Amino acid sequence: MAIERTLSIVKPDAVGKNAIGAIYDRFEKAGLRIVAARMMHLTRAQAEGFYAVHKGRPFFNDLVAFMSSGPVMIQVLEGENAVAKNREVMGATNPKAAAAGTIRADFAASIDENAVHGSDGPDTARAEISYFFADTDICPRTR
Numbered sequence: 001m002a003i004e005r006t007l008s009i010v011k012p013d014a015v016g017k018n019a020i021g022a023i024y025d026r027f028e029k030a031g032l033r034i035v036a037a038r039m040m041h042l043t044r045a046q047a048e049g050f051y052a053v054h055k056g057r058p059f060f061n062d063l064v065a066f067m068s069s070g071p072v073m074i075q076v077l078e079g080e081n082a083v084a085k086n087r088e089v090m091g092a093t094n095p096k097a098a099a100a101g102t103i104r105a106d107f108a109a110s111i112d113e114n115a116v117h118g119s120d121g122p123d124t125a126r127a128e129i130s131y132f133f134a135d136t137d138i139c140p141r142t143r
């Protein structure tokens, strides 16, 4: 199986609940390794740029306001099938539909404030990683 990288964000609701460590534990237990990380408080413009694919959708303004409402923890996760594995660990977009034991089932309050972001495919992952990280920011494991 291919080693992939994906972009993950612990969103402002989960950072506010002091759940960064608990969510990192889910990634590590699933075999996903954190190979880059940074905390940021996104500006509206940075959030708009990141979610540009959703521009024009009815939820876009609320999404941008939420994503710039407090600090986020942004990481690159690496592992076998990292994109799909991260989406599995995250659970469905709407926490009411998320499988038991997933991050969104356990930490998200609503579809609007749903604890984590994860890239939805390998091409998106490459684009999203480069939105926040330079190649030299990524630290592949040596052991």
Ligand code: RTP
Binding pocket: 054, 059, 063, 092, 093, 111, 112, 113, 114, 116, 117, 118, 119, 120
């Ligand atoms: P994300 O990009 O944040 O990882 O979430 P996702 O792939 O599971 O969902 P996506 O379709 O990309 O939507 C991005 C975020 O917009 C909000 N949303 N609200 N009210 C709605 O119908 C609706 N649809 C999407 C969610 O907060 C979602 O995480």
Ligand code: MG
Binding pocket: 118, 120
């Ligand atoms: Mg998405």
